[in-house]
Amino acid sequence: MTLKGMGKTGDRFSMEFRIGYADCDAMGYLHHARYWEYFERVRTELLRANGFRYRDLEEQGVFFVVHKCACTFIRPVRYDDLVTVSAKVERITRTRVDHSYEFLRGDDLLCQATTTLACVGRDGKPRLAPDALWAGTD
Amino acid sequence: MTLKGMGKTGDRFSMEFRIGYADCDAMGYLHHARYWEYFERVRTELLRANGFRYRDLEEQGVFFVVHKCACTFIRPVRYDDLVTVSAKVERITRTRVDHSYEFLRGDDLLCQATTTLACVGRDGKPRLAPDALWAGTD
Amino acid sequence: MTLKGMGKTGDRFSMEFRIGYADCDAMGYLHHARYWEYFERVRTELLRANGFRYRDLEEQGVFFVVHKCACTFIRPVRYDDLVTVSAKVERITRTRVDHSYEFLRGDDLLCQATTTLACVGRDGKPRLAPDALWAGTD
Amino acid sequence: MTLKGMGKTGDRFSMEFRIGYADCDAMGYLHHARYWEYFERVRTELLRANGFRYRDLEEQGVFFVVHKCACTFIRPVRYDDLVTVSAKVERITRTRVDHSYEFLRGDDLLCQATTTLACVGRDGKPRLAPDALWAGTD
Numbered sequence: 411m412t413l414k415g416m417g418k419t420g421d422r423f424s425m426e427f428r429i430g431y432a433d434c435d436a437m438g439y440l441h442h443a444r445y446w447e448y449f450e451r452v453r454t455e456l457l458r459a460n461g462f463r464y465r466d467l468e469e470q471g472v473f474f475v476v477h478k479c480a481c482t483f484i485r486p487v488r489y490d491d492l493v494t495v496s497a498k499v500e501r502i503t504r505t506r507v508d509h510s511y512e513f514l515r516g517d518d519l520l521c522q523a524t525t526t527l528a529c530v531g532r533d534g535k536p537r538l539a540p541d542a543l544w545a546g547t548d
Numbered sequence: 549m550t551l552k553g554m555g556k557t558g559d560r561f562s563m564e565f566r567i568g569y570a571d572c573d574a575m576g577y578l579h580h581a582r583y584w585e586y587f588e589r590v591r592t593e594l595l596r597a598n599g600f601r602y603r604d605l606e607e608q609g610v611f612f613v614v615h616k617c618a619c620t621f622i623r624p625v626r627y628d629d630l631v632t633v634s635a636k637v638e639r640i641t642r643t644r645v646d647h648s649y650e651f652l653r654g655d656d657l658l659c660q661a662t663t664t665l666a667c668v669g670r671d672g673k674p675r676l677a678p679d680a681l682w683a684g685t686d
Numbered sequence: 687m688t689l690k691g692m693g694k695t696g697d698r699f700s701m702e703f704r705i706g707y708a709d710c711d712a713m714g715y716l717h718h719a720r721y722w723e724y725f726e727r728v729r730t731e732l733l734r735a736n737g738f739r740y741r742d743l744e745e746q747g748v749f750f751v752v753h754k755c756a757c758t759f760i761r762p763v764r765y766d767d768l769v770t771v772s773a774k775v776e777r778i779t780r781t782r783v784d785h786s787y788e789f790l791r792g793d794d795l796l797c798q799a800t801t802t803l804a805c806v807g808r809d810g811k812p813r814l815a816p817d818a819l820w821a822g823t824d
Numbered sequence: 825m826t827l828k829g830m831g832k833t834g835d836r837f838s839m840e841f842r843i844g845y846a847d848c849d850a851m852g853y854l855h856h857a858r859y860w861e862y863f864e865r866v867r868t869e870l871l872r873a874n875g876f877r878y879r880d881l882e883e884q885g886v887f888f889v890v891h892k893c894a895c896t897f898i899r900p901v902r903y904d905d906l907v908t909v910s911a912k913v914e915r916i917t918r919t920r921v922d923h924s925y926e927f928l929r930g931d932d933l934l935c936q937a938t939t940t941l942a943c944v945g946r947d948g949k950p951r952l953a954p955d956a957l958w959a960g961t962d
Contacts, residue, residue, distance in 0.1 A: 428727070428730075428731075430723060430726065430727050430730075431726055431730070431740075432722070432723040432726060446708070447706060447708040450706065450707055450708060451704070451706050454704075454706075454707070454766075455704075463766065464707075464766070465765060465766040489741055490730075490739065490740065490741040
């Protein structure tokens with residue numbers, strides 16, 4: 411019931427970002443490849459807010475790799491826009507974590523995305539996530 | 549029936565790439581954000597192979613923006629891997645183009661992805677694609 | 687003497703950043719290409735702190751392109767490091783601006799860099815910077 | 825005298841590239857951060873042409889990190905441009921390698937750059953490059 415490591419299911423964690431020049435393409439829009447870097451930053455801070463540092467997990471041999479991702483781009487994001495990017499844990503098991511993400515500019519919803527992360531070891535093979543990350547979440 | 553501009557529906561267009569050091573993350577894997585750049589390169593060359601240069605289209609006020617994208621990462625792609633990236637037009641209308649993509653290393657399927665592009669004008673508003681791109685594709 | 691637009695010469699403007707996963711290479715170090723994005727972000731905020739938004743300048747047909755850059759990497763910057771990145775205007779004329787940059791982690795100097803920006807118009811040809819940006823800086 | 829591993833000093837090694845959409849910024853120019861990725865690709869292939877795969881070196885605990893870099897951007901490089909990027913070993917010692925680089929579009933010189941790489945071990949500390957890489961180069 412209580413998600414310890416990955417952010418309480420149902421709580422949306424938000425950060426504000428200024429879109430950089432190098433993030434944008436020749437249209438002056440945030441390039442679709444770059445959204446994933448923003449999502450990743452928020453996911454990392456959501457994890458930290460719950461007491462886990464992803465760098466420490468990796469040092470302990472726990473890696474989360476992106477297994478699936480999907481995004482719908484609703485309105486363009488432009489250079490120098492101030493946006494709020496949020497992440498939420500939708501579901502967590504001993505081997506997978508599903509997140510959802512949003513970009514907002516003021517009240518305007520700019521995009522919606524999802525990822526499924528898989529827990530793997532240093533060898534890239536599936537492994538169980540540490541108890542501390544998932545225990546008591548269902 | 550005959551897709552003129554975007555690659556004949558059903559034909560898969562392929563290119564070979566060497567994965568660069570800067571493309572990879574701290575695991576030594578191709579970062580999930582970077583796949584989209586490879587897909588984009590192949591999509592652009594598929595268009596060129598069909599007689600259209602995307603840069604020319606933009607100069608004429610025809611832009612294709614990514615409206616939706618999704619990817620399943622099946623096996624990791626590593627630094628210095630030689631991979632074959634392919635793109636195929638799945639569906640084309642006067643306002644949208646759907647592509648599918650794959651990464652292969654030898655016979656191993658590494659990922660599968662899809663995008664939906666929307667045709668917009670210089671102002672970012674939806675517009676019809678030029679006849680030459682879609683005519684006869686029904 | 688008084689630099690209006692680009693930050694008072696001699697004042698160092700600083701921002702704190704968390705190094706992202708996608709910024710790092712297979713060694714787990716911030717890739718040397720990515721430093722320039724951090725420098726650019728700080729340069730943009732230094733300009734904003736002086737009352738100018740680079741996006742507005744571009745809309746007015748004033749572009750600053752990087753003409754020269756150089757960097758010495760002293761200590762590696764790693765994934766998830768918290769770093770202070772600073773920028774300072776070293777010299778400004780009607781057509782050029784020289785900046786210097788540093789990365790610090792605590793008291794450790796991680797790198798030192800310089801850029802020379804040239805003012806160009808929408809056509810990419812050299813032009814004078816607007817008076818407001820340089821006037822009185824002699 | 826004979827450089828074994830890094831390319832014979834004085835020989836310029838070239839590759840052709842098409843500039844990608846994601847490489848470009850809101851001006852439609854190749855962003856200055858991205859040049860370094862192209863230089864790196866050519867440097868890697870120059871090494872391979874001399875019988876060494878950088879990935880293998882890393883697996884053996886031999887890393888080359890960028891210690892210094894500098895670039896002068898002479899003419900802009902634009903989206904979809906076909907460019908020739910070259911690298912040349914200027915100097916090699918047991919602990920350092922200096923390269924120079926160029927971008928050409930037809931006969932037009934677009935930029936000139938240099939890097940100094942330092943040989944380090946898995947721990948990031950300076951180490952001697954393997955004999956095979958430098959022996960006989962004096």
